[in-house]
Amino acid sequence: MSADTYTPESVSNAVRQYDGVRRKKAIGNLVKTLHIDNIDVVASYGEDAAVIQNGRSALLLAADGIWNQLMDLDPYWAGYCSILVNIHDIAAMGGRPIAMVDVLSAKDDELMDKVTRGMCDAAKAFDVPVVGGHLHPDAPHNVIDVSILGIAELDSVIYSTTAEPGDAIIVAIDLNGRIHPNAGMNWDSVTMKDPKLLRSQIAVMKTLGERHLLTAGKDISNPGIIGTLGMLLESSGVGGLIDLDAIPRPDLQKLGIGFEQWVRMYPGMGFVVTANQSSVEQVCQLFRKVGMAAQVIGTVTNTRKLVLQKGAEQTTLFNFCVEGITNITTV
Amino acid sequence: MSADTYTPESVSNAVRQYDGVRRKKAIGNLVKTLHIDNIDVVASYGEDAAVIQNGRSALLLAADGIWNQLMDLDPYWAGYCSILVNIHDIAAMGGRPIAMVDVLSAKDDELMDKVTRGMCDAAKAFDVPVVGGHLHPDAPHNVIDVSILGIAELDSVIYSTTAEPGDAIIVAIDLNGRIHPNAGMNWDSVTMKDPKLLRSQIAVMKTLGERHLLTAGKDISNPGIIGTLGMLLESSGVGGLIDLDAIPRPDLQKLGIGFEQWVRMYPGMGFVVTANQSSVEQVCQLFRKVGMAAQVIGTVTNTRKLVLQKGAEQTTLFNFCVEGITNITTV
Numbered sequence: 242m243s244a245d246t247y248t249p250e251s252v253s254n255a256v257r258q259y260d261g262v263r264r265k266k267a268i269g270n271l272v273k274t275l276h277i278d279n280i281d282v283v284a285s286y287g288e289d290a291a292v293i294q295n296g297r298s299a300l301l302l303a304a305d306g307i308w309n310q311l312m313d314l315d316p317y318w319a320g321y322c323s324i325l326v327n328i329h330d331i332a333a334m335g336g337r338p339i340a341m342v343d344v345l346s347a348k349d350d351e352l353m354d355k356v357t358r359g360m361c362d363a364a365k366a367f368d369v370p371v372v373g374g375h376l377h378p379d380a381p382h383n384v385i386d387v388s389i390l391g392i393a394e395l396d397s398v399i400y401s402t403t404a405e406p407g408d409a410i411i412v413a414i415d416l417n418g419r420i421h422p423n424a425g426m427n428w429d430s431v432t433m434k435d436p437k438l439l440r441s442q443i444a445v446m447k448t449l450g451e452r453h454l455l456t457a458g459k460d461i462s463n464p465g466i467i468g469t470l471g472m473l474l475e476s477s478g479v480g481g482l483i484d485l486d487a488i489p490r491p492d493l494q495k496l497g498i499g500f501e502q503w504v505r506m507y508p509g510m511g512f513v514v515t516a517n518q519s520s521v522e523q524v525c526q527l528f529r530k531v532g533m534a535a536q537v538i539g540t541v542t543n544t545r546k547l548v549l550q551k552g553a554e555q556t557t558l559f560n561f562c563v564e565g566i567t568n569i570t571t572v
Numbered sequence: 573m574s575a576d577t578y579t580p581e582s583v584s585n586a587v588r589q590y591d592g593v594r595r596k597k598a599i600g601n602l603v604k605t606l607h608i609d610n611i612d613v614v615a616s617y618g619e620d621a622a623v624i625q626n627g628r629s630a631l632l633l634a635a636d637g638i639w640n641q642l643m644d645l646d647p648y649w650a651g652y653c654s655i656l657v658n659i660h661d662i663a664a665m666g667g668r669p670i671a672m673v674d675v676l677s678a679k680d681d682e683l684m685d686k687v688t689r690g691m692c693d694a695a696k697a698f699d700v701p702v703v704g705g706h707l708h709p710d711a712p713h714n715v716i717d718v719s720i721l722g723i724a725e726l727d728s729v730i731y732s733t734t735a736e737p738g739d740a741i742i743v744a745i746d747l748n749g750r751i752h753p754n755a756g757m758n759w760d761s762v763t764m765k766d767p768k769l770l771r772s773q774i775a776v777m778k779t780l781g782e783r784h785l786l787t788a789g790k791d792i793s794n795p796g797i798i799g800t801l802g803m804l805l806e807s808s809g810v811g812g813l814i815d816l817d818a819i820p821r822p823d824l825q826k827l828g829i830g831f832e833q834w835v836r837m838y839p840g841m842g843f844v845v846t847a848n849q850s851s852v853e854q855v856c857q858l859f860r861k862v863g864m865a866a867q868v869i870g871t872v873t874n875t876r877k878l879v880l881q882k883g884a885e886q887t888t889l890f891n892f893c894v895e896g897i898t899n900i901t902t903v
Contacts, residue, residue, distance in 0.1 A: 260710075275688060275691060275692055275695070275702045277692075277695055277696060277699075277701040277702070278701075279671070279701045279703075281670065281671075282671060282701055282703050285701070285703035285704050286703075286704055288704065290704065291671060291673065291703035291704040293670055293671055293703070293721070295629075295723070298626075300631070300670070300721060302671055302673050302703060302704065302719075302721050303673060303704060303705075304673035304674060304675050304704065304705040304706055304717075304719050305675065305706045306675035306677065306706045306708055306717070308708070309677070309708070309711060309712055309713070339612065339624055339631070340610070340612075340613060340622060340624050340633055342622065342633050342634060342635035342719055343635060344635050344636065344637035344675075344717035344719075346637065346640070346715065357606060360606060361606055361608075364606070364608055365608060368608075370608040370609075370610045370613055370616070371606045371608070372610075372613050372616035372617075372622035372624070372633060373616050373617055373619065373621065373622040373633065373634060373635065374634075374635040375635055375636045375637045375717075377637055377639070377640070379591075380640060381640055381713070382640070382712070382713035382715065384677065384713065384715050384717075386635075386637070386675035386706075386715075386717040388633075388635050388673055388675075388719030390624070390631060390633050390721060392626070
């Protein structure tokens with residue numbers, strides 16, 4: 242549990258066995274059934290948001306549900322996160338979030354009220370309105386699903402599938418936060434922040450897209466820092482070598498958590514991106530200007546393996562030739 | 573239970589007490605909490621889809637969940653309906669459906685497979701792709717929520733809030749169908765149809781919007797024909813007088829159901845619209861050309877009451893001055 246005794250092996254095991262990563266495996270089959278070719282759809286599965294061409298604009302459409310475990314732990318935070326993760330889906334693509342719709346199923350009014358307040362506070366903080374949806378007031382379960390529409394210039398969109406061997410892998414996270422008191426796997430760096438700062442952090446990805454400073458990018462979600470990077474590398478058909486010691490982290494000793502936990506946590510405000518080596522400084526500076534820690538943590542390789550390194554030790558976390566995280570193949 | 577013994581009173585009681593109508597009451601409070609003013613949002617709550625201005629275009633965004641009872645009864649049909657109702661939300665606004673995203677929570681693979689096949693068949697029949705979403709493969713419940721993006725010309729959008737006293741009330745339904753074998757409150761007029769016909773039926777509303785032939789419109793959903801009309805009238809701040817005998821219906825005697833059941837059923841492919849008296853013939857002809865029964869069933873009034881009439885008998889189903897169906901007031 243000490244903060245600096247982790248090894249590539251211990252981190253690899255922790256990530257590989259983490260539910261947040263493991264539960265992505267069922268996606269592949271679903272996609273095989275649902276996929277329909279459509280000329281307006283530029284990108285769909287494997288991206289944080291689907292990209293639909295509309296003239297020279299890209300309409301971005303995404304949906305995210307909140308893990309039922311979180312709903313049980315803290316309905317307000319579940320409501321907040323339902324908005325937060327959707328806004329990140331659009332930001333990750335280099336887009337501007339426009340509006341959201343929700344489907345809320347609630348067993349009782351108290352739960353409904355808590356979830357709704359969380360949604361409302363997040364929607365106001367990020368200034369993205371919830372414009373409609375559907376309500377099941379008498380449901381046998383508590384579920385909040387949110388969907389979001391965003392817009393970008395078509396040539397400024399950031400994809401997950403476009404990382405190239407030789408690119409730098411950069412992680413950007415706002416370390417100024419807390420372990421959420423009711424959800425130990427969530428790093429809350431948002432509920433205590435000035436809305437202006439939150440909006441400027443979200444806007445960095447749009448700027449990076451417009452300036453073409455990235456080769457690929459994703460927001461860090463339930464699978465955590467390394468799991469999300471794994472999905473990006475899998476989608477791009479490449480591999481990566483990362484230095485665990487380079488991954489940005491808060492004072493883990495003080496927080497009383499191990500590094501293995503930190504890399505699996507949902508970081509609230511975090512992105513993993515790839516960039517040409519020549520763009521690294523500009524990319525990191527843009528994140529740092531809005532209070533986010535940004536570091537190069539490794540390099541994209543042509544091996545289709547994600548390899549973790551610490552000092553002289555190395556281990557392979559994922560070998561995508563053998564088994565993928567999502568197994569999405571139609572894209 | 574006989575098909576022709578219904579009275580305004582019996583129909584009124586049946587509709588008022590129907591869960592599909594009653595469960596709309598909780599929406600009002602939710603909207604009060606979630607509403608945020610935004611200049612790009614032309615319309616939101618109370619409409620089948622939110623309307624977001626994007627230059628001279630309207631982006632339409634909607635979400636719908638499937639009642640858990642339907643998921644228990646028939647997961648394939650629940651999946652099919654999750655697509656069907658979303659496509660109708662866009663059609664009802666006079667829009668063209670572009671793409672959908674879904675959030676599926678499933679307890680097991682068999683359920684997931686059935687729901688997904690239903691979604692896939694509907695998406696293919698109507699030629700609207702599912703382009704992404706989220707999957708909870710290990711959920712403690714079975715839930716399918718779908719969201720949809722559509723597009724229309726801003727000046728061709730059909731709203732729910734714009735019916736005017738004196739307008740004709742028209743109901744259009746495809747009567748060529750069956751009571752769904754696993755869901756007695758659903759009229760299935762879609763699964764057995766040629767996709768070309770289905771697409772032409774959906775496209776009628778877009779034509780009506782572009783030709784400015786309607787003053788308001790809504791797709792007929794869970795609250796049934798009269799319940800949906802009630803929501804339209806409430807949103808528009810008006811009332812209506814309808815002649816129950818004029819409501820299109822299949823051979824109810826043959827089907828073994830009462831009229832009280834028919835008017836509460838989800839009709840698969842149905843719209844309730846209002847139009848200037850001078851447009852009535854054109855509107856009905858467009859629906860009839862694609863095999864839908866279309867009839868004037870009454871008139872919009874300035875009373876804020878929905879009154880049901882049969883011969884000399886009348887009764888007030890809803891008095892919106894006293895109590896609304898949704899109680900949405902921010903719009």
